Amino acid sequence: MLELDWLGGKIAGEGVLRLSRKIRDLEDVFEDHAAWASMGPDTLVYSVEWTQPTAQDTEGGLFWGVTVIEPGRVGEEFFMTRGHFHAKRDRGEYYTTAQGTGILLLMDESRSGRSEQMTSGSLHYIPGHTAHRVVNTGQDPLIFWACWPSDAGHDYGTLQREGFSHRVVAGESSPRLVPPLQL
Ligand code: PAN
Ligand code: ZN
Numbered sequence: 001m002l003e004l005d006w007l008g009g010k011i012a013g014e015g016v017l018r019l020s021r022k023i024r025d026l027e028d029v030f031e032d033h034a035a036w037a038s039m040g041p042d043t044l045v046y047s048v049e050w051t052q053p054t055a056q057d058t059e060g061g062l063f064w065g066v067t068v069i070e071p072g073r074v075g076e077e078f079f080m081t082r083g084h085f086h087a088k089r090d091r092g093e094y095y096t097t098a099q100g101t102g103i104l105l106l107m108d109e110s111r112s113g114r115s116e117q118m119t120s121g122s123l124h125y126i127p128g129h130t131a132h133r134v135v136n137t138g139q140d141p142l143i144f145w146a147c148w149p150s151d152a153g154h155d156y157g158t159l160q161r162e163g164f165s166h167r168v169v170a171g172e173s174s175p176r177l178v179p180p181l182q183l
Helices: 033-037 157-162
Strands: 003-005 010-012 017-022 044-051 062-069 093-099 101-108 113-119 123-126 130-136 142-149 167-169 176-178
Touching: 010 044, 010 062, 062 130, 093 113, 093 130, 101 123, 101 142, 130 142, 130 157
Parallel strands: none
Antiparallel strands: 003 010, 017 044, 044 062, 062 142, 093 123, 093 142, 101 113, 101 130, 167 176
């Protein structure tokens, strides 16, 4: 059995997998390349802990994980996850926010974008065929839990080539979507 630190964003127990993404791993993700290049390459942007109780690709299995996005910006753009479509496009996912404030960016395969506000207790259903990326717009870590099918897989290449439909940047008083989108 595993133990969750729900608000701290940690999973304790055997077989927990972990990864971290630093500034140096995210060169193609942020728009302002000069700002990206001026930052310490080892600056932590986000980390993920997750459990895979079945083998990857098991039809009908589920994985469970947590992501912690640090507060910060690259130029005007807030720290965020790389974002992806699922390799098996029809696979959906749940996200739920434990702590912090952010924006879930969603984009379908015809590049139509929408967004949902993330705040403690918010639950987000990500349908299949929908790219998803989380942006930390707050001053504290943004912690969210996720549950996704074992055979979903991650397609990062499509967004690497084509980018996301929208970006989230710091506005004068509140975060702003570019191009504008109803929050
Ligand atoms: C999440 C994400 C996690 C990190 O577990 O993988 O938040 O984001 P990136 O994978 O985009 O770097 C998920 O959506 N799994 O399917
Ligand atoms: Zn996903």
